[in-house]
Amino acid sequence: MRAPKNAVSEAVQAHALVGRLDDLSQTRGVGVDLNVGILLWPRFPLLSLGGLCDALRHAADRGDQSRQLRCVWTTIGAQNGAVESSCGVAVPVQSAFPPAGQFDYIVVIGGLLPHLDQVDPRYWTYLREAADAKVPLIGICTGSFVLARAGLMQDRVACVHSFHYEDYRRMFAHLRVVTHADYLIDGDRITCAGGISVIELAARLINLHCGPDRAAKVIHQMTVSRQGGSSFVERRRALGYFSVEDAAVRHAVLLMEENIEAPLNIAVIAKMTGTSVRQLERAFMAEMKASPNEFYRWMRLRYARWMLLNTSRKITDIAYECGFSDSAHFIRVFRQACGVTPGKLRASRGGGDQEE
Structure with missing residues (x-):
């Protein structure tokens, strides 16, 4: 069956847009702009890992080639280990606790709360060493609980999913928490509610480190505009992306x-x-x-x-x-x-x- 004309036209336009964005990226020079280490906690959600890695791969290369050029991402943990996700699929560890300072961010993707403490003690040590090295830490889904349990959310505000809001308040009554938001940047601690909010957070970081063309490509490739109501895609269309040299202004x-x-x-x-x-x-x-x-x-x-x-x-x-x-x-x-x-x-x- 032949595809409708409008579908073919949209496909051509989509390929042309990605090509233009990739051409813009070439003018910014070469080299790794964003290096992310990922700590997976037992029974973590695959959607959070997939959303983060897919956003990075779209930003990292031209078209859909998926080479780790502009962005690099690595799962880190115990040597020769693997971490089981909440749906039962296990993901291997790629690097055994490499020096934390090599990463721009270390991301913790939390898992089911009953499994919060069921990790090798070196995971906790690694997180604290990363914090001491001033590496920004990101908690995704219940990763905010991990950071709080590690003592790394003092005087910080966490963003959690509404489903886990009361859990956080009960477990960490002395810490501040918000919900009904996609993510929250509080200095060198970033927390994200999880789910598709991961895509929005990833696009922000890619915009900050790799430029507006890379962020625009991520949004184009990974999101679909909703019918009616304002969406993240619509806000991007309205505001565009600002190419700014000064890092503080970009942030x-x-x-x-x-x-x-x-x-x-x-x-x-x-x-x-x-x-x-x-x-x-x-x-x-x-x-x-x-x-x-x-x-x-x-x-x-x-x-x-x-x-x-x-x-x-x-x-x-x-x-x-x-x-x-x-x-x-x-x-x-x-x-x-x-x-x-x-x-x-x-x-x-x-x-x-x-x-x-």
């Missing part, structure tokens, strides 16, 4: 993108990027020709404008999703910045919903 922009609905204070962003507010302001003026607050507001308004023109969301809902306290405040700020009210902008494309 700050990622945090702003992540926290559009509930904007972070610039002082919090500065702390999370390892700079002072004054240093961050100087870096933003040099890179973006705007202060962090001005850039953050511009980003939220740009996302709002995109939703007005491309979705049927109510203006009140758009206002809240873009971090405005109410629709009246949103309408006023939008009109000052764009010279037109949200309702009139939407009406210009033939839509309805003129709430103002």
Whole structure:
């Protein structure tokens, strides 16, 4: 049976887009940009490992060749060992506790909670040595529990899946925790709720280390836009990817993108990027020709404008999703910045919903 014309056209466009993104990547030079070590805890979820590794492989090479060129990933643990996943499939260890300092990140993919302590004691030692070496640690799924049990989440906030929220509060009553988020970056500790949220976190890290072209390829290859409602893919279309030289500014922009609905204070962003507010302001003026607050507001308004023109969301809902306290405040700020009210902008494309 012959494929429909529109399907063939979409396939051609998809291949062309990946080709353009790969061509952009060639202009950035060669070499490993992102090196990730992965510690698997007993009965870990395969989806978390697969999502992370697949994102890295798409970013690492041209097309679908999957060579570890720009990104490198390694499962680490006891020599000649293998770790059984929650579905029973065992994954071999590739390297026996190599020097932690060789990695940009060490990722812990946690498993079923009853198996939390059923690991070789060297796993705990390795994590603490990595923390002492200032290697950023990432806890995925119940990996946040592993980091907390190792004593590595003091004065840090963990992000967990809502299913495990009460478990975390019960087991670590003295530690702070949030839920209903994909992931949380708290200095050199990053925690992720797991599931498909892993793809979003991986894209952030790839954007930060490998560039916007690599992150865009990951999103294109690994996600499908939902029908109706805003999605991660739609936000990427609305905001695009910013190519920024300064590492602190890149990190700050990622945090702003992540926290559009509930904007972070610039002082919090500065702390999370390892700079002072004054240093961050100087870096933003040099890179973006705007202060962090001005850039953050511009980003939220740009996302709002995109939703007005491309979705049927109510203006009140758009206002809240873009971090405005109410629709009246949103309408006023939008009109000052764009010279037109949200309702009139939407009406210009033939839509309805003129709430103002």
